[in-house]
Amino acid sequence: xxxxxxxxxxxxxxxxxxxxxxxxxxxxxxxxxxxxxxxxxxxxxxxxxxxxxxxxxxxxxxxxxxxxxxxxxxxxxxxxxxxxxxxxxxxxxxxxxxxxxxxxxxxxxxxxxxxxxxxxxxxxxxxxxxxxxxxxxxxxxxxxxxxxxxxxxxxxxxxxxxxxxxxxxxxxxxxxxxxxxxxxxxxxxxxxxxxxxxxxxxxxxxxxxxxxxxxxxxxxxxxxxxxxxxxxxxxxxxxxxxxxxxxxxxxxxxxxxxxxxxxxxxxxxxxxxxxxxxxxxxxxxxxxxxxxxxxxxxxxxxxxxxxxxxxxxxxxxxxxxxxxxxxxxxxxxxxxxxxxxxxxxxxxxxxxxxxxxxxxxxxxxxxxxxxxxxxxxxxxxxxxxxxxxxxxxxxxxxxxxxxxxxxxxxxxxxxxxxxxxxxxxxxxxxxxxxxxxxxxxxxxxxxxxxxxxxxxxxxxxxxxxxxxxxxxxxxxxxxxxxxxxxxxxxxxxxxxxxxxxxxxxxxxxxxxxxxxxxxxxxxxxxxxxxxxxxxxxxxxxxxxxxxxxxxxxxxxxxxxxxxxxxxxxxxxxxxxxxxxxxxxxxxxxxxxxxxxx
Ligand code: GCB
Numbered sequence: 001x002x003x004x005x006x007x008x009x010x011x012x013x014x015x016x017x018x019x020x021x022x023x024x025x026x027x028x029x030x031x032x033x034x035x036x037x038x039x040x041x042x043x044x045x046x047x048x049x050x051x052x053x054x055x056x057x058x059x060x061x062x063x064x065x066x067x068x069x070x071x072x073x074x075x076x077x078x079x080x081x082x083x084x085x086x087x088x089x090x091x092x093x094x095x096x097x098x099x100x101x102x103x104x105x106x107x108x109x110x111x112x113x114x115x116x117x118x119x120x121x122x123x124x125x126x127x128x129x130x131x132x133x134x135x136x137x138x139x140x141x142x143x144x145x146x147x148x149x150x151x152x153x154x155x156x157x158x159x160x161x162x163x164x165x166x167x168x169x170x171x172x173x174x175x176x177x178x179x180x181x182x183x184x185x186x187x188x189x190x191x192x193x194x195x196x197x198x199x200x201x202x203x204x205x206x207x208x209x210x211x212x213x214x215x216x217x218x219x220x221x222x223x224x225x226x227x228x229x230x231x232x233x234x235x236x237x238x239x240x241x242x243x244x245x246x247x248x249x250x251x252x253x254x255x256x257x258x259x260x261x262x263x264x265x266x267x268x269x270x271x272x273x274x275x276x277x278x279x280x281x282x283x284x285x286x287x288x289x290x291x292x293x294x295x296x297x298x299x300x301x302x303x304x305x306x307x308x309x310x311x312x313x314x315x316x317x318x319x320x321x322x323x324x325x326x327x328x329x330x331x332x333x334x335x336x337x338x339x340x341x342x343x344x345x346x347x348x349x350x351x352x353x354x355x356x357x358x359x360x361x362x363x364x365x366x367x368x369x370x371x372x373x374x375x376x377x378x379x380x381x382x383x384x385x386x387x388x389x390x391x392x393x394x395x396x397x398x399x400x401x402x403x404x405x406x407x408x409x410x411x412x413x414x415x416x417x418x419x420x421x422x423x424x425x426x427x428x429x430x431x432x433x434x435x436x437x438x439x440x441x442x443x444x445x446x447x448x449x450x451x452x453x454x455x456x457x458x459x460x461x462x463x464x465x466x467x468x469x470x471x472x473x474x475x476x477x478x479x480x481x482x483x484x485x486x487x488x489x490x491x492x493x494x495x496x497x498x499x500x501x502x503x504x505x506x507x508x509x510x511x512x513x514x515x516x517x518x519x520x521x522x523x524x525x526x527x528x529x530x531x532x533x534x535x536x537x538x539x540x541x542x543x544x545x546x547x548x549x550x551x552x553x554x555x556x557x558x559x560x561x562x563x564x565x566x567x568x569x570x571x572x573x574x575x576x577x578x579x580x581x582x583x584x585x586x587x588x589x590x591x592x593x594x595x596x597x
């Protein structure tokens with residue numbers, strides 16, 4: 001599925017704006033709901049999560065379905081075109097009705113989907129209704145439950161006569177934002193059109209060869225491709241759906257020094273332009289090579305999260321975040337814990353930010369959170385996510401395969417790989433293989449590891465890079481940074497024996513901005529700095545250590561709970577992007593650590 005663009009062959013019309021909105025009490029959509037509403041309705045902005053747009057606790061914590069509706073008319077000029085309705089993402093599950101008729105269903109909250117509009121329908125006024133379901137369970141990604149104890153039932157028995165409010169209990173800490181989070185478009189192409197473009201390349205000496213593979217709806221016309229440099233000059237051309245283009249004296253896409261070529265494809269009346277960078281990625285021994293040089297990741301785990309919009313696309317915020325990363329000397333982030341918007345991925349290509357691209361497989365671990373203190377269960381015998389997990393890996397790679405910024409796929413966060421190691425291998429091996437098969441550029445694949453027992457996690461050892469989330473000095477030995485350093489050192493001595501490249505994809509300490517003390521204690525800004533310094537004392541000595549990504553870039557919203565003070569406060573920046581003391585500490589540190597060894 002190509003990103004919608006506008007040119008002389010294609011149009012893209014935004015359906016963003018203020019839509020009609022209703023939160024439903026019942027868990028099904030009636031025929032009446034899908035026709036133009038006569039009665040009262042609310043208003044809601046698209047794109048944006050609905051939860052924080054109103055002052056309404058019931059809406060914030062809503063469980064189940066909501067409806068969005070708007071009128072749509074299609075310009076007459078498009079009557080001979082193929083017209084497609086496209087959603088950047090709807091969280092988590094969507095059903096789309098066009099004049100009351102179901103035209104699309106989509107499962108999963110973070111990837112695009114689309115539906116063609118029947119040409120018979122074009123010249124009328126239409127009503128578009130979208131139902132959005134925010135329920136998460138043991139078959140969805142991310143994983144959750146309608147029960148505070150997850151699969152175990154209630155952690156503490158309810159007091160007789162007490163009725164809990166019905167709500168989602170996520171098996172993860174970020175707030176379960178829902179709604180139409182990314183742009184909605186009507187776009188057009190000629191009837192016979194370019195469906196997909198796959199790119200890979202080899203680089204030798206100063207030259208590159210770009211191999212392209214074009215998919216078209218039919219095979220009725222010839223396909224012609226041109227390769228343009230950043231100035232728009234044609235440097236190569238070819239005929240045919242598959243082929244190779246020589247790029248003598250190639251200018252590589254480099255971290256923080258992006259260079260984008262454009263592949264212009266002409267097929268019949270259709271034309272598409274795909275911007276792309278040329279760079280190579282390879283894991284060699286304990287090194288992670290970008291363009292043949294050992295790269296060191298400096299950055300963060302992030303969230304798509306902001307005041308009012310929740311997880312709604314905000315291009316201003318994305319631009320600002322990348323500006324802050326550059327201010328700080330960072331070069332990378334992980335799309336924890338789900339695929340980010342296509343707009344952000346395109347921006348990272350443009351800005352030279354390196355991305356670890358993660359599927360929404362978070363909470364695939366039934367042994368943490370509310371389950372603590374109980375007999376361990378074999379997650380993989382209980383969880384019902386495998387088929388959907390395959391689907392999101394396929395769809396993510398399909399969407400992001402041509403992005404130079406993506407240097408590694410993450411097929412999950414903090415799954416339980418230690419308690420039942422063989423079951424974890426049976427679950428993850430096919431997924432690891434699938435990711436490699438699907439990627440035309442065959443990038444490294446990882447699975448982000450959870451702190452706990454280590455030493456017998458064959459599912460992690462199967463991965464190309466060992467990515468660890470570690471909280472020595474916070475969840476483990478919190479307040480005792482000397483012990484934290486010793487424990488971290490002992491664990492790292494183990495990873496040194498595996499011969500794998502290792503990086504931290506999370507480490508951090510909750511820090512309430514403005515809480516200051518000369519002698520640091522947990523939650524103060526000083527402690528966050530001391531925490532990171534203690535970790536770095538150990539990590540800076542490790543030759544196989546290829547990167548540090550702090551948790552988190554910024555404070556973010558979570559479910560309410562006794563260890564979250566209006567959200568997770570592990571940000572180096574506050575939620576409104578003001579630097580904490582640790583942001584300045586990292587700024588000094590990262591500007592002295594080179595991007596390449
Ligand atoms: C983790 C999770 C992340 C949490 C973080 C924390 O390990 O991957 O989603 O937000 O810990 O702060 O507890």
